[in-house]
Amino acid sequence: MKKLRIAVLGAGGREAALAWKLGMSPYCLSLERWLDASSSFEEIATFVEKKGIDLLLIGPEAPLVGGIVDFFHQRGLSKDLYVLAPSKAAAQLEGSKKWAKDFMRRHQIPTPEGKDFSRDSYAEGLRFLEAQSSPYVLKASGLAQGKGVLLTESLEEAKQILHDMLFAQKFGTAGEEVLIESFLGGRELSCFLFVAGSSYTMLPWAADYKRLKEQNRGDNTGGMGAVSPVPWVTKRLKTRIQERIIDPTLRGLSQEKIPYHGFLFIGLMCSGEDPYVLEYNVRLGDPETQCILPRIQTDLVPFLWKTYKEGLPEEPLKLNNQSCLTLSMVSGGYPRKYEVGKKILGLDQIPKGVELFPAGMRKHGNEWLSAGGRVLNLSALGKDLAQAQKKVYEAAQKIRWENLYYRRDIGDDLLADEV
Numbered sequence: 001m002k003k004l005r006i007a008v009l010g011a012g013g014r015e016a017a018l019a020w021k022l023g024m025s026p027y028c029l030s031l032e033r034w035l036d037a038s039s040s041f042e043e044i045a046t047f048v049e050k051k052g053i054d055l056l057l058i059g060p061e062a063p064l065v066g067g068i069v070d071f072f073h074q075r076g077l078s079k080d081l082y083v084l085a086p087s088k089a090a091a092q093l094e095g096s097k098k099w100a101k102d103f104m105r106r107h108q109i110p111t112p113e114g115k116d117f118s119r120d121s122y123a124e125g126l127r128f129l130e131a132q133s134s135p136y137v138l139k140a141s142g143l144a145q146g147k148g149v150l151l152t153e154s155l156e157e158a159k160q161i162l163h164d165m166l167f168a169q170k171f172g173t174a175g176e177e178v179l180i181e182s183f184l185g186g187r188e189l190s191c192f193l194f195v196a197g198s199s200y201t202m203l204p205w206a207a208d209y210k211r212l213k214e215q216n217r218g219d220n221t222g223g224m225g226a227v228s229p230v231p232w233v234t235k236r237l238k239t240r241i242q243e244r245i246i247d248p249t250l251r252g253l254s255q256e257k258i259p260y261h262g263f264l265f266i267g268l269m270c271s272g273e274d275p276y277v278l279e280y281n282v283r284l285g286d287p288e289t290q291c292i293l294p295r296i297q298t299d300l301v302p303f304l305w306k307t308y309k310e311g312l313p314e315e316p317l318k319l320n321n322q323s324c325l326t327l328s329m330v331s332g333g334y335p336r337k338y339e340v341g342k343k344i345l346g347l348d349q350i351p352k353g354v355e356l357f358p359a360g361m362r363k364h365g366n367e368w369l370s371a372g373g374r375v376l377n378l379s380a381l382g383k384d385l386a387q388a389q390k391k392v393y394e395a396a397q398k399i400r401w402e403n404l405y406y407r408r409d410i411g412d413d414l415l416a417d418e419v
């Protein structure tokens with residue numbers, strides 16, 4: 001196989017991890033990053049053509065939902081460019097929660113009950129809320145950078161949220177349609193697939209910690225940490241996820257003539273051993289990617305290229321037997337107001353065996369400065385979760401900047417389960 005020129009679009013920790021994994025392959029000739037995912041498709045295509053890119057990975061959802069893959073096809077770029085991502089039609093799975101909910105209904109895929117409302121049906125939405133029991137779950141139907149799901153125990157607050165989403169543009173156009181869902185208790189699980197039409201390969205399971213504060217309190221964030229594997233995932237649960245969720249999802253897409261190609265991330269709620277889909281994402285997760293890629297031994301470059309040329313290889317991905325833990329280190333105040341431009345110290349003291357995946361960081365002369373809410377991620381493998389956790393938290397202590405924040409309890413719940 002020829003060596004490939006690879007490009008990764010996006011600036012976060014997820015994209016840093018993809019670049020790290022693909023860049024270590026002997027089949028990688030060069031690896032370029034295009035950081036600004038909000039660039040015009042034209043600009044991105046010009047860069048890809050100029051660099052003679054063979055394999056393009058797109059990290060974040062917005063360009064996918066916006067139709068970047070269709071744009072590349074319409075532009076008729078070289079047959080030797082593999083854009084590894086789903087089309088605009090397939091990206092509706094993430095781009096419209098209403099569409100995804102209707103899709104799940106059409107294909108009998110288990111998901112919490114829900115109904116969608118717009119400005120025209122606001123009064124009906126209020127009555128619907130009154131008929132629900134607490135806690136109330138409201139979701140902006142469109143893309144809201146992971147912040148569009150709101151949970152409250154107060155009916156009055158739920159009504160206010162509905163109003164603000166529909167009339168005060170709380171989430172811009174993403175909130176023009178709002179899904180009100182029944183609350184479902186259980187444990188969240190991130191399921192990742194690499195899909196090539198009707199066939200797919202499983203990536204490792206992961207669980208992320210979405211809440212800002214310890215013991216899963218505080219604001220919802222993009223994710224404060226992750227672990228992989230997830231010790232409570234039983235064989236029976238896996239079989240049910242496959243039979244009740246993965247198979248009907250892929251069958252449904254194929255029946256609706258929506259070919260899917262690329263990574264698919266199914267956010268699940270597991271109520272005991274019964275899985276339900278909370279959401280589909282047409283990309284990998286952040287920070288889960290930083291946690292699952294270190295566990296994959298297979299060289300992904302030939303694996304992906306073979307998929308493009310000949311179809312998905314039959315053999316599953318080879319994983320190491322280790323556990324991985326990822327910690328997100330963020331600016332104090334995130335996900336609300338925070339300051340950037342803080343000098344990051346201690347990066348040179350991160351021990352071997354702990355991987356740093358930068359997110360919101362920028363170089364200024366010889367220094368690194370914070371440049372976003374999610375600043376960096378640390379990931380480590382261990383013979384078990386306890387060892388991975390120890391390595392990550394020891395490394396985290398070396399890193400400093402003004403008003404740095406991170407959760408101290410990533411993995412603790414799972415370790416407590418073991419005793």
Ligand code: GLY
Binds near residue numbers: 208281
């Ligand atoms: N960690 C959840 C997400 O990437 O959406």
